[in-house]
Amino acid sequence: MNMAVAPTGTAASKPAAQEVLLDVKNVSLSFGGVQAIKDVSFNINKGEIRAIIGPNGAGKTSMLNVINGFYHPQVGEITFKGETRSAMRPYVAASQGIARTFQNVALFRGMSTLDNIMSGRTLKMHKNFFWQMLRFGPALDEEIEHRHKVEEIIDFLEIQHIRRTPVGRLPYGLQKRVELARALAMEPELLLLDEPMAGMNLEEKEDMSRFILDVNDQFGTTIALIEHDMGVVMDLSTRVVVLDHGEKIADGTPEEVSANQDVIDAYLGVAH
């Protein structure tokens, strides 16, 4: 892709690694008579921040659901880390290194912030039932080892003060942040963020943008991002794919996309 036009932000300073991490090819998805996604193809390069934008009902969230195995597309295939598949269960996607956050916060409300983030380590913990029962020796060591990692993430996202708070009691902006922390605890290779800044004020958006850039920069995590705030999208993303009514109408750098007439029409409407 054309990286000559440098978008602002740290993502721009990265070397243009052209290794494709995820490749979506000719994916179509329909529910009964409703066609949610029509023959969409795009790819995500390793280390980039890829934005998926589009008006309401464009099929953005459906696309994420296809990528992490919630929906099984009728047509098309998805290649992740060189492995091609069409349908899979979400926990398989998780074990391959895909994590995500949700549009409506999907935290485990009955658990504390710490436990929520610890739950992101589930796949990395292997001690069997017997040791778990005794919580002694290997099981305890494992628990503490992962606690160290979780504390690093807590420090990284600056949520030390709410460690023990049940997440149900937290304000919305912090809940979003805990959800990001939970996804980061999985140490994913591909992080899917479904509207991470929805309903936030300017300051919270700035914080969240900073975290997203830091995650991308420090952990080298590839990020796919759905967002409605165009300012955020244009600043953060390396490349943007635009969906409208389930179809891909544009794909390219933020500058290319924002100059594209189809995109402008989709967002502003066309005179008939």
Place this chain on the structure above:
Amino acid sequence: MFYREVGQFKTSYKADQSIFPILQDRIGIAVILFVAFAIIPAFGSDFFLSSIMIPFLIFALATIGLNILTGYTGQLSLGTGAFMGVGAYACYKLTTFFPDVNIIIMVLLSGFFSAAVGMIFGLPSLRIKGFYLAVTTLAAQFFLEWCFIRISWLYNYNNSGAIEVPRREGFGDIVLAGAAATPATRYLVVLSIVVLMTWIASNIIRGRIGRSWMMIRDMDIAAELMGVRPLYAKLSAFAVSSFYCGVAGAMMVFFWLGAAEVESFDINHSFLYLFMAIIGGLGSLVGSFMGAAFIWILPIIIRALPETFGIDINAATVEHINFMLIGGMIIFFLIVEPHGLARLWQIAKEKLRTWPFPYT
């Protein structure tokens, strides 16, 4: 003023993650255990031991079992009574086949039988949620009750259709089960098993497996995305829950009732355990004990009150008043705190931390 963690610094995650991180809690639990293991068996009357403490502990264990399934994993179950029955009948058959093996081992082994049965009846949970799942667990309740009546092999073709606990000795020649077992012995056996299994339950719940249960309870979609396989999480919850219920059922027959028919495991009892879990607090081990105490011990205390104060009322009237009081208190507590007595206790502890200077 006294219940405060001021000055208690944790310098390792290990210390931070212990069951009772606060010193006052550790002292409290030590006192409770000392009273339970030393004072009560030494000074408690036979009535107190065998009619109050033993059933209370057994009910608490059954409630912990149900809590693991309903409170921690979010799978509503109405089959608790039947799963307890499986444990009781399995223990009875086991001790018939192997009369020389220590009855405590048999009680614990019988849990595996009810765990297996629980897993089978847990299979619908992979497809069905909430109230509908409760209805499928009713199937377990009715089917197993039918088995307990119709399959006479289960009660050794006894004419009465009941299982009668034979005399069993262990640890030298201490009588552990049967009519000759002293209440103190039975109480200590029950208490040891309950304390051990409560400790194990708290370990499981705080670890990876317990977290995966709670993930399924709170948001099953997100749980699956974090790598929890619903099949494993739900069936392991059914297995562990039924194991606890099975052990509780076996203890109920062997260390409390001495003889049992199918009525001891009927749907009313299933409801009773569900009420204990709800009133005590879903998703709380302390709550299981509180719920069991509320439903079992409180009525006994109320019944004994008029006599203690020398008030002469007809026993039937006392019973009516009892029902009204308990019913009223259930409503009161659930309005004050829908999350049960355990949450009230937790709130009280939080208040105590700052009392009497709420702004410090």
